[in-house]
Amino acid sequence: MDARKNRIVARAHEIGFDLVGITDAAPFVHAQHVFHARVEAGLLGQWSYGSDAVRQRCTPTQTLDGARSIVCTATSYLTEDTPHDPHAPGLRGAVSRYAWGRDYHRVLRERLEELASFIRFEQPDARCVACVDTGPLVDRAAAVRAGIGWFGKNGNVLTRDFGSYVFLAELITDLELEPDVPLRKYCGSCAVCVERCPTGAISADGAVDARRCISDAMQLKGPIPRHLRKAIGNRVWGCDDCQTTCPVNVRKSTTASGRGDPSFRPLPHAGPSVDLPAMLHMTKSEFRGWFGPTAMAWRGKAVLQRNAAVALGNSRDRAAVPHLVAALADRKPLVRGHAAWALGELGGEDARAALTLLLESEPDAFVREEATLALRSAEASARAVA
Ligand code: B12
Ligand code: SF4
């Protein structure tokens, strides 16, 4: 290893990155081809990247003129906390592991900036651009070419030491650094995630259809498609099913230190599970205080309230009914409409009465449609019981 690379890698580990690999800045030709094909097939759903955006994400020199290398990192977010069962009855909702601590965009950007400062201290004329998630780079393709891990059929990059519970982040730089070699590893005949994905979103050749993915549905701006709502269970953000079932993730260590990264430990209000009625009725300042520091806040308050309403509809707990009835008066049609759906799922006389009352005065077409269908479903279950 060249001495400069050695020092950068050592410093990156000190800063808190668990895995570090280097690749050159050549275009990601195969990834661009795969990416294009998926956009064409509509598999990216709401992430409607145009051809220019796809090309830029796969061409590092478009982001940094004169780029020569990419320092790729992976940081484990696995902590020892137990996830909440997304199908447990009751008034608590499951948060995906990646979202229950501090927002990884902020944490990793701070670390990348620290690494860039170190590089500039060593080489004052070096230029660096930090990329994490929303940055203009295909994070997974870069990590794979830098030897950090391999593509799993569930779409995630799998790593030998930390499994797939890693965040990916990169520094594109004009420094010439010796590239690492990609790993020669594949899923082989395993297809556990393909079989266990609750919505059948993963194809046998390892392409994720975002339109059927629960993680995607929770981030939609508008209504959650009806056919996905039951499979969501009590989840309010993200979905980990294709990771918890993956054999590569069994008994994986938590960070290089083995103690779990303190930044990704559960925050008080956004831990492995949240109080669903509290989320459904939160004020703006509660939203900012509870979820602002996490990666769950970027779509805004109404989206989380909508998710909480769906989770309560799947709670199999009649204690949810009064909370949902109260949410029928929410200012946002998105919240009212999903609360109506949830009441239809729980049924009962009180739910039917509230839906009937809502239909007498509701002006919004989407909410009216949801309430009409919900009332029908609640009436059908009442008939079935009688
Ligand atoms: C949009 C997005 C999503 C969307 C769409 C995901 C998708 N599958 O495309 C949704 C909301 C569904 C999503 C969900 C999740 N995401 Co996301 N997401 C992104 C984001 C912002 C862009 C991904 C993208 O460009 N997709 C387009 C597709 C075409 O590209 P790709 O996913 O990189 O896939 C490449 C491979 O298919 C590759 N490829 C090339 N050759 C080959 C060969 C083989 C055999 C295979 C299989 C693939 C392959 O080509 C593609 C292009 O590079 C990235 C961050 C980033 N900048 O890359 C995070 C990112 C991929 N997400 C991440 C995470 C953690 C998740 C979730 C696990 C969160 C959760 N628990 O709910 C889920 C997992 C869902 C899943 N099974 O994919 C991490 C993944 C970390 C890792 N270990 O891989 C990333 C990298 C964010 C980060 N910086 O850490 N995500
Ligand atoms: S995140 Fe959930 S819904 Fe999406 S592909 Fe994985 S298991 Fe399927």
Ligand code: SF4
């Ligand atoms: S469950 Fe099996 S097929 Fe899916 S990513 Fe893990 S090893 Fe690959």
